[in-house]
Amino acid sequence: MSANQSTAAAPIDTPEGFAILAEGLGKVYGQGASRVEALKGIDLTVRPGDFLIIMGPSGSGKTTLLTLLGLVNEPTTGRLVLGGREIYGGVPPDLARMRREEMGFIFQAPNLIPFLTARENVLLPLSLAGVRGEEAQNRVSQLLEYFEIAERAAQYPNQLSGGEQQRVAIARALANNPRIILADEPTASLDTDRALAVVRLLRRISRENAAAVLLVTHDHRLLTEVDEVIEMEDGRIASRKKVDPEA
Amino acid sequence: MNLAFRDVRYHGFKFFSSTLGVSLLIMVVVTIGGIIRGVILDSSTLIEKTGAQLWVVQKTGAHPGVGTFGPFVEISRLPESIYHAISVIPGVAEASPIVAAWEHVPQMPPPTRLMKFMYVNALLNTRSMVKPGWMAMPHVQRFIVVGYEPGRIGGPPDIIAGRGIEASHYEIVADNKTGFHVGQRVRLGNFEYRVVGLTRHMVGFTADPVIYMSLRDAQNYLFQTDPNLLRSEQAVARQHARELAATSPRLIPTVTANEEARLANTLYVNAIAVKLRPGANARAIAAHIRRWEHLAVYTDAQEVNMQLMGSNRLILFQLALFRDILVLIAGLVIGIIIYTFTLDKVHEIAILKLLGARGGVVYRMILQEALFMGVVGTLVGSGLELLSEPYFPRRVVATSGDIAQMLIAMSVVAAAASILAVRRAMRIDPRSVLSTG
Structure with a gap:
């Protein structure tokens, strides 16, 4: 691992410049004796094109943070701004629409829709966003070519290998040109070569599309491939370090 | 992208075998309705086809x-x-x-x-x-x-x-x-x-x-009159004539002629x-x-009613009740099939929610599948019933009205079941797709 600098998030005056801006984000589950404080005052800024890894032991709050940033979970406290839009203050935006049009999700398991072919799985986010016709088909074809799965496009997920499924899942996550890509342990079930290939792919996409990528993982093999590493511990960001690619 | 079509295409055997089961159930329901209508028609055809508005009978x-x-x-x-x-x-x-x-x-x-x-x-x-x-x-x-x-x-x-x-x-x-x-x-x-x-x-x-x-x-x-009975009755008449000979011999020809005319009258x-x-x-x-x-008069409708409400009354009531029970069972079975089909898809629904699918997308998918199953099941079941009608020993007559009624009933059941199921399935938290950590 090559990490040489700690960069705690500074107060932000112009949130429009960030893909993600979180201030004092907290999440509490349960009440009374069963009360669990999963996240405690998270401050986080992510710029377009940033590629970050979130690491930490189980129960440190990585996935909870990802669910808050993915708008499938509501924080108990704090402020969240995505793409310059205030999420929980003022007029609430259409969260499903934001997920549909501005975010891409990659999971530990590919989580493809089993009754759709590889091509249809990639087409799905476009279809949900109302993008149809030639534009949608061309976009899907590009992605399938890009991920070298065009020949397998007519296959159902259960006819694809694990690596192919994961590539289809990534293609699906990128179909709508999302500004934010959230990946939860996407390489957990892959061998080293495939895991590195997936992360390099994500990094390339991040640079080409100026998409912010947050990748939750336990996998230290991936540290050489990212810009920054966020270490989480007990619901807090313990450190945020830039990675030295030369080290 | 029509998700319902793609789901049906992928789960073809499961879906069509379930639809066939629904069809057979519908076939039984429509058949019972056809048997009821057959009994009604059997009771009315003779009267209606005669074309009489009044029937005069012995009072x-x-x-x-x-x-x-x-x-x-x-x-x-x-x-x-x-x-x-x-x-x-x-x-x-x-x-x-x-x-x-x-x-x-x-x-x-x-x-x-x-x-x-x-x-x-x-x-x-x-x-x-x-x-x-x-x-x-x-x-x-x-x-x-x-x-x-x-x-x-x-x-x-x-x-x-x-x-x-x-x-x-x-x-x-x-x-x-x-x-x-x-x-x-x-x-x-x-x-x-x-x-x-x-x-x-x-x-x-x-x-x-x-x-x-x-x-x-x-x-x-x-x-x-039976010839044997006629001979017996004629012997009795001759005996009466012999008895009459002692008191009123002049009446014998008249009485005998009347008696024979009565016996031969048809x-x-x-x-x-x-x-x-x-x-x-x-x-x-x-x-x-x-x-x-000495005369009683009934209208044609009363004549039909007498036959319907006579020996056929209780069997008609029984068949109608049986049909109601079958409709209820068919509705429940179809509802349960659709409900379980939907709950089998909660993971896919969670993925769709996480990808930002509107509730309407999920509702539309389940509703389309349910309606397809209900409509195809009803049409196939009705078709099977129509094919089997000639082989029943009594008349069985299902009409397009019966089939339309079943279509409406099954569509309502399918829609209600899918709405209930989707409401339950939509409670799935999209976070369930993510791992814990």
Whole structure:
């Protein structure tokens, strides 16, 4: 691992410049004796094109943070701004629409829709966003070519290998040109070569599309491939370090 | 992208086998409805096809003051000549003397394989319920003899083969359910008749087929005194004459002639079918006829009702109740199938939610699948029912109205089940797709 600098998030005056801006984000589950404080005052800024890894032991709050940033979970406290839009203050935006049009999700398991072919799985986010016709088909074809799965496009997920499924899942996550890509342990079930290939792919996409990528993982093999590493511990960001690619 | 279509395409066997199950259930429901309609039609066809608005029958019978429920449900017997008097009532277009009675011939048409199967099935199903011998294979053909005055109402309405009755005697037109064929000679009682035509769906409320013959033939066949009884009665009459010889010898020829005329008289009818002129007041004409103290009058609707509400009443109620239960069961089964199909998809629904799918996308997918299953199930089930109708021993008639009713009912059930299921499935937290950490 090559990490040489700690960069705690500074107060932000112009949130429009960030893909993600979180201030004092907290999440509490349960009440009374069963009360669990999963996240405690998270401050986080992510710029377009940033590629970050979130690491930490189980129960440190990585996935909870990802669910808050993915708008499938509501924080108990704090402020969240995505793409310059205030999420929980003022007029609430259409969260499903934001997920549909501005975010891409990659999971530990590919989580493809089993009754759709590889091509249809990639087409799905476009279809949900109302993008149809030639534009949608061309976009899907590009992605399938890009991920070298065009020949397998007519296959159902259960006819694809694990690596192919994961590539289809990534293609699906990128179909709508999302500004934010959230990946939860996407390489957990892959061998080293495939895991590195997936992360390099994500990094390339991040640079080409100026998409912010947050990748939750336990996998230290991936540290050489990212810009920054966020270490989480007990619901807090313990450190945020830039990675030295030369080290 | 139509998700429902793609889901059905992928889960083809599961989906279509479930739909086939639904179809068979619907087939049973539609069949029961068809059996009910068949019983109703059997009870009404003979009356309706006669084309009479009023039926005049014997008044004093088992129910003094009410009138007999003749001629098909209870015995009614009138002198034939009454129809002349009724014919001249203003508003009456035609009054036709009708003879109607149940009879039988001692042979059945050869049973088909299906009939044999049904018989064996009935035996197996009832062997613990009946005494030995009760379920013996029938070897007599029951039928209803309808005698009418050729040229007047009451004859066979639709001839599907051969022709109508033209000769005065010994010609019959039979319903094709009798198994007779045109040209066949049939012995009924003491007379031999030739089948000159066939008709269809002309049965009584007991589903026994009708045999039409001329009024005279029917009177001779049904009312002629048995020759053995005639000889016996003539001996009694001669004995009376001998007894009369001692006191009033001059009355002997008259009394003897009257007695013999009474014994030989066959000029009776069971009812008079009355056709009214357009615009005639049926109620007023019926009141007019009732002034004859020995006559009762029923409208055609009352005649049909007597048959429906007679021996068929309880079986109709029972079948209708059974149909209701089946509709309920079919609805529940379809609802449960759709509900479980939907809950099988909660993971996919969670993925869709995480990808930002609107609730409507999920609702539309499940609703389309449910409606497809309900509609295809109903159409296939109804189709199977229509194909199987000719093989039932009694008339089974399902109409497009019945099928439309089932379509609506099943669509409502499918929609309700899918809405309930999606509401439950939509509670899935999209976070369930993510791992913990």
